[in-house]
Amino acid sequence: MSLYKFKTDFSRVFFCALIILLSGCASAPKDKKQGAVFYPPLPNPPRIQFLTTFTSINDLKKTKNNFADFILGEESKESLVVKPYGIAMHDGKIYVVDTRGGGYVVLNLKTGSYDLIDGGAAGRMSKPINITIAADGSKFITDTGRMQVLVFDQQDKFVRAFGKKGQFKASDVAVTRNRLYVSDLKAHMIHVIDRRSG
Numbered sequence: 001m002s003l004y005k006f007k008t009d010f011s012r013v014f015f016c017a018l019i020i021l022l023s024g025c026a027s028a029p030k031d032k033k034q035g036a037v038f039y040p041p042l043p044n045p046p047r048i049q050f051l052t053t054f055t056s057i058n059d060l061k062k063t064k065n066n067f068a069d070f071i072l073g074e075e076s077k078e079s080l081v082v083k084p085y086g087i088a089m090h091d092g093k094i095y096v097v098d099t100r101g102g103g104y105v106v107l108n109l110k111t112g113s114y115d116l117i118d119g120g121a122a123g124r125m126s127k128p129i130n131i132t133i134a135a136d137g138s139k140f141i142t143d144t145g146r147m148q149v150l151v152f153d154q155q156d157k158f159v160r161a162f163g164k165k166g167q168f169k170a171s172d173v174a175v176t177r178n179r180l181y182v183s184d185l186k187a188h189m190i191h192v193i194d195r196r197s198g
Contacts, residue, residue, distance in 0.1 A: 036049060036050075037049065037050040038050070054080065054094075054107060055080070056080060080096075080105050080107070080114060081096050081098045081101060081105050082098055082099075082100040082101045083098060083099045083100040083101070084096045084097070084098060084099075085097050085098075085099045085128075085129055085130065086128070086129060086130030086131045086142075086172075087131070088131045088132060088133045088139075089133075090133040090137060091137065092108070092109050092110045093106050093107060093108050093109065093110075094106075094107040094109065095107075095131050095133065095139065096131075097128040097129065097130060097131050097141060098128070099127055099128060099129060101116070102118055102124070102125050102126065102127075102128070103116055103117050103118035103119060103125050103128065104116075104117050104125075104128060104131055104139075104141065105117075106156065115156070117152065117156045119150065119152075119158050120157075120158055122158055123150055123152070123158025123159075123161070125141065125143050125145070125146070125150065126143055126144075126145025126146045127143060127144045127145030127146075128141045128142070128143050128145075128150075129142050129143065129144050129170075129171055129172075130142045130171065130172045130173070132172070132173050132174065132175055134175045136154070137153070137154035138151060138152065138153055138154065138159070138175075139151070139152040139153075139156070140173045140175060140180065142170035142171055142172055142173050142182070143170070144169050144170065144171065144185070146161070146165055146166075147163065147165060147166045147167055147168055147169050147170065147186070148161040148162060148163045148164075148165060148167065148168075148170065149161065149162040149163060149170050149173055149180065149182055149193075150162075160198075162180065162182070162193050162198055163182075163191075163193075168182065168184040168186055168187060168191060169184060169185040169186035169187075170182045170183065170184060170185075170191075171183050171184075171185045175195070177195075178194060178195045178196055179192055179193065179194060179195060180192070180193040180195055
């Protein structure tokens with residue numbers, strides 16, 4: 001076998017191996033459209049369906065206006081919530097408590113806008129952990145920093161606080177008619193509180 005034929009055969013084999021190797025590394029383009037995602041996965045009966053995520057105000061807007069973005073500048077892509085924890089939905093709005101932001105964010109799905117509620121002077125939140133919304137639209141925020149349950153009305157104005165500061169480390173609250181059922185992490189018990197008298 002001549003040296004020339006060996007080099008030619010070797011280069012062909014090397015070229016073929018290189019093509020096969022590179023084609024194996026290349027992957028088919030991923031389809032960005034993903035089918036419906038459910039939890040728990042099959043064969044279990046699904047109970048929750050993933051719909052979308054909201055990370056910035058741009059995710060709330062229904063349509064983009066390129067001309068407005070050009071004139072006014074684009075909205076910030078900064079996250080709406082620093083450390084989300086509790087969540088509730090009422091009347092086309094999503095309420096998310098922010099344990100680091102010291103308040104809750106109201107995401108209005110109808111208008112594509114949002115508000116940050118911090119509670120003002122008397123209702124200032126320290127470390128809100130959960131939110132429950134009553135049928136009348138009143139919001140009950142459990143605050144593990146203040147160790148109270150804070151109440152806000154339908155317009156997100158602070159109304160009152162249940163418990164003295166430091167009384168109980170409320171992690172969640174359930175509302176039925178005129179009673180609050182508050183889970184206390186500190187005392188390992190459930191407090192039943194009259195909604196009218198406290």
